[in-house]
Amino acid sequence: MIRLIDVYKEYDNGTKALKGVNLRIDDGEFVFLVGPSGSGKSTIIKLITGEVYPTDGRMMVNGFSPDNMRTNQIPLMRRTLGVIFQDFRLIEKKTVWENLSFVMRAVGCSGRETRRRIPYVLKLVGLEGKENHFPNELSGGEQQRVAIARALVNNPSMIIADEPTGNLDPQRSYEIMDLLKRINELGTTVLVVTHERDLVDRFGKRVVAIEDGKIISDETGGYYNG
Amino acid sequence: MAKRINAGYYISEGFHNVFSHGFMSFAAVCMIVACLLIMGTFTLVAVNMEHMLGELERENEFIAYIDETYTREQAQGLEKDLTAIENVAGVTFVTKEEARQNYLQGREEVELLKELPSTVFRDRFRIHVDDIREISATVDRVKTVSGVAKVVVALEIAQGFVLVRNIALGVALVLIAMLMIISLFIIANTIKLATFYRREEIAIMKMCGATNGFVRWPFVYEGMLLGLAGAVVAFFLQWGVYQLVCGFIGSNAGLGLVAIIPYTAMAARIFIIFLVSGFVIGVAGSLMAIRKFLQV
Ligand SMILES: Nc1ncnc2c1ncn2[C@@H]1O[C@H](COP(=O)(O)OP(=O)(O)OP(=O)(O)O)[C@@H](O)[C@H]1O
Ligand SMILES: [Mg+2]
Numbered sequence: 001m002i003r004l005i006d007v008y009k010e011y012d013n014g015t016k017a018l019k020g021v022n023l024r025i026d027d028g029e030f031v032f033l034v035g036p037s038g039s040g041k042s043t044i045i046k047l048i049t050g051e052v053y054p055t056d057g058r059m060m061v062n063g064f065s066p067d068n069m070r071t072n073q074i075p076l077m078r079r080t081l082g083v084i085f086q087d088f089r090l091i092e093k094k095t096v097w098e099n100l101s102f103v104m105r106a107v108g109c110s111g112r113e114t115r116r117r118i119p120y121v122l123k124l125v126g127l128e129g130k131e132n133h134f135p136n137e138l139s140g141g142e143q144q145r146v147a148i149a150r151a152l153v154n155n156p157s158m159i160i161a162d163e164p165t166g167n168l169d170p171q172r173s174y175e176i177m178d179l180l181k182r183i184n185e186l187g188t189t190v191l192v193v194t195h196e197r198d199l200v201d202r203f204g205k206r207v208v209a210i211e212d213g214k215i216i217s218d219e220t221g222g223y224y225n226g
Numbered sequence: 227m228a229k230r231i232n233a234g235y236y237i238s239e240g241f242h243n244v245f246s247h248g249f250m251s252f253a254a255v256c257m258i259v260a261c262l263l264i265m266g267t268f269t270l271v272a273v274n275m276e277h278m279l280g281e282l283e284r285e286n287e288f289i290a291y292i293d294e295t296y297t298r299e300q301a302q303g304l305e306k307d308l309t310a311i312e313n314v315a316g317v318t319f320v321t322k323e324e325a326r327q328n329y330l331q332g333r334e335e336v337e338l339l340k341e342l343p344s345t346v347f348r349d350r351f352r353i354h355v356d357d358i359r360e361i362s363a364t365v366d367r368v369k370t371v372s373g374v375a376k377v378v379v380a381l382e383i384a385q386g387f388v389l390v391r392n393i394a395l396g397v398a399l400v401l402i403a404m405l406m407i408i409s410l411f412i413i414a415n416t417i418k419l420a421t422f423y424r425r426e427e428i429a430i431m432k433m434c435g436a437t438n439g440f441v442r443w444p445f446v447y448e449g450m451l452l453g454l455a456g457a458v459v460a461f462f463l464q465w466g467v468y469q470l471v472c473g474f475i476g477s478n479a480g481l482g483l484v485a486i487i488p489y490t491a492m493a494a495r496i497f498i499i500f501l502v503s504g505f506v507i508g509v510a511g512s513l514m515a516i517r518k519f520l521q522v
Contacts, residue, residue: 072438076435079434079435081435083434089430091426091430103430103431106434106435108440150434
């Protein structure tokens, strides 16, 4: 569960990215976050992942409160989140399998757990048989599936995606969004930042619109009107 | 989350890093080797000086010249008085003829000296003491015995050795400090480079909830491996250098004074000191490199 209460964020250079944001996302929800460029969408994502801290306000992320917790809690908070980026951020010199096993090792999973979990996740994202491929041997859509598999592999309670379809054609974008929807249906909370009006309209989920650092609308089954 | 992260993982990652940017690793190891070699060489010089000082002290004797107006019998008669002095272990009477003989030994090539009359020498006693540390008090007491004209102690040589040893120690300390700092920076840079090569992986690991420790350990192991590798190489190079220098001194000077300690007698201690130094430099260097790097 995510709670942002009257959150302000001013960057070191004086840019006021968020100006009093209130947002609540409950477990199991699927939420689109939309808005024009520079409106503060990525800033909200970075606050949730603990990359930046709020200048003012209170927040809760899956039981952690990044505004006043010890830094050694941040890794534990991040283990409850799976993050996906527009540019995939796969490691080019590692195979699909290694890209996944390496983040499992990073949180202390054993080789046995790795061998059990990875095939399941690859099947879920539709990449069976691709485990020994390198990222540059895959299409953009497939690479983003690997990134989604990586986000899922440590079994987070929430997936956060910052423009996951920004580099993909409309058909691939739809497939990725559909995959995220299925993951949501399996019980994982999903927060997706996107610019793609068509997609948002097609899925009919909750849409939070932000403009100039403030939330201007928040409707379920809504349309992209940011 | 279970704590099943093992040292094996860190060590293999550390090894992997060492070889994935070989040139910097090589430079870092060379730097540590240079540092340890210079440190070792000066320390060995100092240790050998110390050893020679000990040898000198073990001779623990000095010479008392007898007044020329004394007849031989009178002179020999002083033996009782001298032996009675505290801390004197024993005395040996040496006539001026014997003294001349001793002096000429080893100087046969100098023709002029052959003419040297024994009258320029004086009868003398070689006086052995029990405790070398008390030697100056003993010398003072020997001087008060009437008939003793002059006392000569070989302490000047010892003083010379003390000076050389102190210089060696001083130079070693300064060089060690400088080279340690340089080595630290080289190691730190090597590790920084390693973190730079792996910045993507590190960013992803941290995004997935890896702890700072998990990210940090492979780099600490890398620094440690570099340090220890340098130590081992330095140990054997030091051995070679030492043998070379010993051979040189042995064949040239042949000085009875120079009693060199064999390397093997000190090898274990040198090895441990080198290993500890390499370890400290390596670990400290890598910690320096990743300290700032790991904030959030
Ligand atoms: N690290 C930073 N330092 C200073 N200012 C920043 C930083 N990151 C973002 N900003 C500024 O904060 C504001 C919000 O940025 P943010 O990245 O949240 O926008 P966004 O909604 O994600 O935009 P886009 O759709 O283009 O990705 C912008 O004015 C941006 O220039
Ligand atoms: Mg953005």
